[in-house]
Amino acid sequence: MRSAVTDLPPTVAADARLLARALADPGRVMALDAEGWTSLLTIARAEQLIGTLALRLDGLPLPHAVEAILGDARAAAEQGRRAALWEAEMARRALAPLGCPVVLLKGTAYAAAGLMAGQGRSIGDLDILVPRAALDRVEAAVLGAGWEWVKPDPYDDAYYRRWMHELPPLIHRERDRMIDVHHTILPLTARVTPDPARLIADSVPLGNGLRTLSPNGMIVHAAAHLFADGDLAGGLRNLWDIRCLVEEFGTEGLAEKAARHGLRLPVARALRLVDGLFAGGRTSSSDRLYVRRLTARDGWGRPTRPVTRLAFYVRSHALRMPPAMLARHLWTKWRKA
Amino acid sequence: MDTAAPGAIYRADPPGGLVVVPLDAFTAVYHRRSGMTHLLTEPAPQILAILGDAGLSLDALLDRLADDYDLADATASALAARLDELVAAGLVATS
Amino acid sequence: MRHAFALRIGPIGFRIGSDWRAPIDQLRSLYRDYPAPQDGVADYTVRLFARRPWRRWLRPSVEIGGDYMLPEAAPLPLRHGLLAAEMAMNLQMALGARRHLLLHASAVERDGRAVLMTGVSGAGKSTLATLLAVRGWRFMGDEFALLDPATGLLHAFPRLISLKNAAILAAEAAWPDARMGPLMAATPKGNIRHMVPDARAIAAMDQPAAPALLLFPRYGDAAAVRQVPPAEAFVRMTQASTNYVALGEPGFTAMTRLIADVPAVAIDYPDGASGVAQVEALCAAL
Structure with a gap:
C-alpha cells in the first residue's frame, strides 16, 4: 500500500498517519487516488473513526463511491448518537429518584454536550460516574430497571469489586446495551489515584438532570x-x-487540574502527541514510540508493529496492577482458558 | 420498573416524537428519540395519543379513554399495568 | 497483502486480500465477468490471513478478517479458502450495510417486477429462485436483496450461488453449462460448491426492480397458499433483515411502505415444479 499524501516519501507504507492528517487537514484528501482512498477508509474503520472522518470531510467534492461510503458512515454515526443519548436518558430515569449526581463520561458526554469531540464519534457502552457513597443504591436502581450482570463469575466479580474503578459490566435485557458504572476514573490498583469527589464537584449540569465533567476534567x-x-x-x-x-476549550488551568489528580505527566504527553500527530509539531524520542504505536495500522486495516504493541500491552497491565497481582490475575485467566 | 407512586403524572413524547403506522390489530410505532420500533395493540396507541407531553394522572387518563375511544371497560389496575409496560419501553415517563 | 482482487456485486464493491494465491485465483476466475468497484474504491475490505507466518505453509489455516468482524469467526483450512472469502463478504454486508435495507432473501424479476422470497434455512428460497431463473425470470440473488429506502426499489446482489450437499448434484444436472467452483468437501456446513449465476443475471445486475410480491415459502407439505396479515409480514421481514434496527427511521419507513404496497403470501409446496407453478400463478393474479 502506497500513500498518496504528498509529503510522505513514496516508499513509506501507509499507516494511520494517513488518517491523522486527513482528520486534521481535510483538504489534503483531494490528492488521494483510489488506492489511497481505500487505505484511508479501511484504516478509519479499523480505528473506529470513520464517522468522525465522514463529518470532517462533509461538503468536499469527493468521488461518488467515497461519498456513498461516508454518507453511510454519517447516517450510522447519527443513529449511534441517538441510541447513546437514549441509554443516557433511560439511566437518568432509573437514577432520578436517588437524587445523586450522575456524570456522563466519554463519547456519550461529548454527544450530550454537543461538543466537537462528539461529532461522528462512535459510542459504545454508556459510562457514568457516580459518588462512591451512592454506589450500592445506584447498583440496586439499575438492576431494578432492567440491567443485568453480564457474567455471573465470582472471580471476575470479586476482582472488579475489589480492584476496579467500576461495577462489573451490566447489560440491559431488552435494549442489549451495556452500562459501566464508575466511582472513579482509574482502577484502585493504579499508582495514580485521581480524586473522583473533586471531579464530581467540578462537574457541569446538562440541563436534563445529568452532568458532564468540566472541560478540563x-x-x-x-x-x-x-x-x-x-x-x-x-x-x-x-x-x-x-x-x-x-x-x-483551550488549556487554561489544565496543568493545575491535572496535577491535582496526579496526572500531570499523562496530560502533558497527550498534549504533545496531539500537537505532533495532528499539527505537525516536534516530538521527543519517547513520544515517537507512542506515535509509532498509535499509528500502527496498514492500508488493509491490519495492526502492524507487533513488538511495539506487546511492549504497550505489558506496560498497561503493569500500570494498572502491582506486579504480583498481575501474575495472579493472568494465572487465573490462563487456568480457566 | 416499579409502578409509579399514586398521583404520578404520565407523559409521552411531544407531537412528532412518534411515527405511527396502523398495520392491522397491531400498530407499528417508530419512537424517534430512541430509534426503536414498537408493535402495539389497543389501547396502547390510544394512550400515547391522549397523553402527549402535557401529561395526565391515571384517573384523568381513564376518563379520557372512556370519553374519546369508548374504552369504558378499562379498569384502573389494567390501565396501570399497560402504563408500566409503556414506561419500561421508554414510551412513557413518570414524574 | 500478497494477493488481492476487487470486484463489484450489484451496488457493492469488495476488496479481498489474501496471504495465499489459491483463493484469489478462484475468485478471479469465478467473478471474471463482474465489474470493478465504482471509482476503484471498494465498500468493504476482506482479509484472508495466516495467524502466524509459518501457518501459510504448515497446516495452512485461513483466518477471516475485514472491516466488520465477529469475534467467534473460526479459521478454515486453506482448501476451503473460497468459502472463507464468501463468508467474509457476506459478513461485511450483514454487519456493515447502511445504504440499503438488507433483506436475507432471494429475489427474481420479470417485467420490472420483483418477487422476494424469505424463510428459514431449508425453506427453499434459493432453490425456487434458481428454478424460476430457468423459467425465464431474471435471477437477482439468493442470499441478500437490497431495498433502497429512498426509492423503494430492490437492487440485485447476484453473488455466487452457494450449493450444499444434494443441491450440488441437482444443480449440475439442471445447468450442465454453468461454471462451478471447486467442490469443497466436509466444510462446517457439509459439502459446498459455488455456481456462477447465469450471464443475464450478471449483465442486468445494475437494474433495480419494484417489489411486487413478498413470498414466505415452505418446502415439504401439500401445496397451500395463505395470505399473510400485515403485522406478521412486518415482523417476519424485520427478522429477515440484518440492519433494520441500525437504519433507524429510514428502515422503518422503507419497511412499512413495503408492507403496505406489496401483498404478502405464504406457500407450502411439495416439490420444485409445484413451487414454481404456485409462484407464477400468484404473480399472474397480481
Whole structure:
C-alpha cells in the first residue's frame, strides 16, 4: 500500500498517519487516488473513526463511491448518537429518584454536550460516574430497571469489586446495551489515584438532570484513559477526542487540574502527541514510540508493529496492577482458558 | 420498573416524537428519540395519543379513554399495568 | 497483502486480500465477468490471513478478517479458502450495510417486477429462485436483496450461488453449462460448491426492480397458499433483515411502505415444479 499524501516519501507504507492528517487537514484528501482512498477508509474503520472522518470531510467534492461510503458512515454515526443519548436518558430515569449526581463520561458526554469531540464519534457502552457513597443504591436502581450482570463469575466479580474503578459490566435485557458504572476514573490498583469527589464537584449540569465533567476534567479523564486504562488500543480515537476538547476549550488551568489528580505527566504527553500527530509539531524520542504505536495500522486495516504493541500491552497491565497481582490475575485467566 | 407512586403524572413524547403506522390489530410505532420500533395493540396507541407531553394522572387518563375511544371497560389496575409496560419501553415517563 | 482482487456485486464493491494465491485465483476466475468497484474504491475490505507466518505453509489455516468482524469467526483450512472469502463478504454486508435495507432473501424479476422470497434455512428460497431463473425470470440473488429506502426499489446482489450437499448434484444436472467452483468437501456446513449465476443475471445486475410480491415459502407439505396479515409480514421481514434496527427511521419507513404496497403470501409446496407453478400463478393474479 502506497500513500498518496504528498509529503510522505513514496516508499513509506501507509499507516494511520494517513488518517491523522486527513482528520486534521481535510483538504489534503483531494490528492488521494483510489488506492489511497481505500487505505484511508479501511484504516478509519479499523480505528473506529470513520464517522468522525465522514463529518470532517462533509461538503468536499469527493468521488461518488467515497461519498456513498461516508454518507453511510454519517447516517450510522447519527443513529449511534441517538441510541447513546437514549441509554443516557433511560439511566437518568432509573437514577432520578436517588437524587445523586450522575456524570456522563466519554463519547456519550461529548454527544450530550454537543461538543466537537462528539461529532461522528462512535459510542459504545454508556459510562457514568457516580459518588462512591451512592454506589450500592445506584447498583440496586439499575438492576431494578432492567440491567443485568453480564457474567455471573465470582472471580471476575470479586476482582472488579475489589480492584476496579467500576461495577462489573451490566447489560440491559431488552435494549442489549451495556452500562459501566464508575466511582472513579482509574482502577484502585493504579499508582495514580485521581480524586473522583473533586471531579464530581467540578462537574457541569446538562440541563436534563445529568452532568458532564468540566472541560478540563474531560481532558484529564481522556488522558488518563489513553495512557493508564488500556494498552493504547483505540488510542487514535481517544487522542482525537483530546485534540477536539483542547481546540474547543483551550488549556487554561489544565496543568493545575491535572496535577491535582496526579496526572500531570499523562496530560502533558497527550498534549504533545496531539500537537505532533495532528499539527505537525516536534516530538521527543519517547513520544515517537507512542506515535509509532498509535499509528500502527496498514492500508488493509491490519495492526502492524507487533513488538511495539506487546511492549504497550505489558506496560498497561503493569500500570494498572502491582506486579504480583498481575501474575495472579493472568494465572487465573490462563487456568480457566 | 416499579409502578409509579399514586398521583404520578404520565407523559409521552411531544407531537412528532412518534411515527405511527396502523398495520392491522397491531400498530407499528417508530419512537424517534430512541430509534426503536414498537408493535402495539389497543389501547396502547390510544394512550400515547391522549397523553402527549402535557401529561395526565391515571384517573384523568381513564376518563379520557372512556370519553374519546369508548374504552369504558378499562379498569384502573389494567390501565396501570399497560402504563408500566409503556414506561419500561421508554414510551412513557413518570414524574 | 500478497494477493488481492476487487470486484463489484450489484451496488457493492469488495476488496479481498489474501496471504495465499489459491483463493484469489478462484475468485478471479469465478467473478471474471463482474465489474470493478465504482471509482476503484471498494465498500468493504476482506482479509484472508495466516495467524502466524509459518501457518501459510504448515497446516495452512485461513483466518477471516475485514472491516466488520465477529469475534467467534473460526479459521478454515486453506482448501476451503473460497468459502472463507464468501463468508467474509457476506459478513461485511450483514454487519456493515447502511445504504440499503438488507433483506436475507432471494429475489427474481420479470417485467420490472420483483418477487422476494424469505424463510428459514431449508425453506427453499434459493432453490425456487434458481428454478424460476430457468423459467425465464431474471435471477437477482439468493442470499441478500437490497431495498433502497429512498426509492423503494430492490437492487440485485447476484453473488455466487452457494450449493450444499444434494443441491450440488441437482444443480449440475439442471445447468450442465454453468461454471462451478471447486467442490469443497466436509466444510462446517457439509459439502459446498459455488455456481456462477447465469450471464443475464450478471449483465442486468445494475437494474433495480419494484417489489411486487413478498413470498414466505415452505418446502415439504401439500401445496397451500395463505395470505399473510400485515403485522406478521412486518415482523417476519424485520427478522429477515440484518440492519433494520441500525437504519433507524429510514428502515422503518422503507419497511412499512413495503408492507403496505406489496401483498404478502405464504406457500407450502411439495416439490420444485409445484413451487414454481404456485409462484407464477400468484404473480399472474397480481
